[in-house]
Amino acid sequence: MDIEEARRLARNKTEKDTTYRHLVSVEGVMRRLGRHFGEDEATWSLTGLFHDLDQDQTADDPDRHAYLAAEWLREAGVDDDVVNGVLAHAHPEFQRDRMSKAVVAADAVAGLLVAAALVRPERSTGMKVSSVKKKLKEKAFAPGVNRDEIAQAESHLGLSLDEFIGLGIEGLQEVAPEIGL
Template identity: 40%
Template sequence: MSREDDLALLNQYTDSDSLIKHMLAVEAACRAYARKFGEDEEKWGTVGLLHDFDYQRWPDPPDHPLKGAAILKEQCYSDEIIYAIKSHADYLTDCPRVSLLDKTLYACDELCGFITACALVRPGRLEGLTPSSVKKKLKQLSFAASIHREDITRGAADLGVELDEHIAFCIAALQPVAADLGLLPSSDLS
């Protein structure tokens, strides 16, 4: 499958702008980690891009991600891609995160959402965003309250990276796609 195929599938099931931007952010972070670890960037990008493609239609567990997994199987996506996507759901106890790909998706998912929330309240957006400012917002439980902080810390630990390093890495991964994510500095939006 190509990235164009992935995007067509994503757009067939998702029309929420914020959800699409989230999947693009997770794709960027997964691709960056694939480069860092010497892994298959296309495969890892697919996992990041499609991990929530079924969420808008079937947001309730276990429908998400199981409905999406069935669709991916019908579309002939690999078992490795389908498993990695299923493994990001903690409630699917029969899909523990075992591979580096599984762990990377989980580590990037909630963090990318949180980084986006942090960037959106800053005039510079991603520009100048630091791990310390993200960690400060993590302590503010009313900020982006739906994001599970423990998933962010557990994800970094399971991936074997220090939290500050992981945050900095993901911020850097999102910067090249900032325009697609709606995260250009406010002065660049005109």
């Protein structure tokens, strides 16, 4: 599935525009991470894009979250690595390789980066690692963002916090036109 078709599917399945924009932000971060590791960018970006595909249907049902998305994705013929990565972001038993671990940290850092971009007049343009790190330390800023999951970039991916945030910013900037950031 190419990215245009994938985004159409994401638009169809999401009910809230904020959900769609979240999906695309994680798509961008995952694409940049996949490239950094010399892995398949298309697989990584689709995993990011689809990770919360069923968010608006399963928000109140965490046991079903990601399983419904996995069903839709299998029906659509999406690659099993992508389906596994989607399951992995919500259910640790599926975290079997670098990509399926990366999606957890990418999900969290994308939340922080989008929140940080929204309070800047120039949005993600010119965003700096140092200013994002300040926001990360402010507990009252974007309190829903799981700081421990961001820290997993070090233990699970071997990336320093600076490197990880830097790659995340670049990934977000690549998808910024699609989500108004």
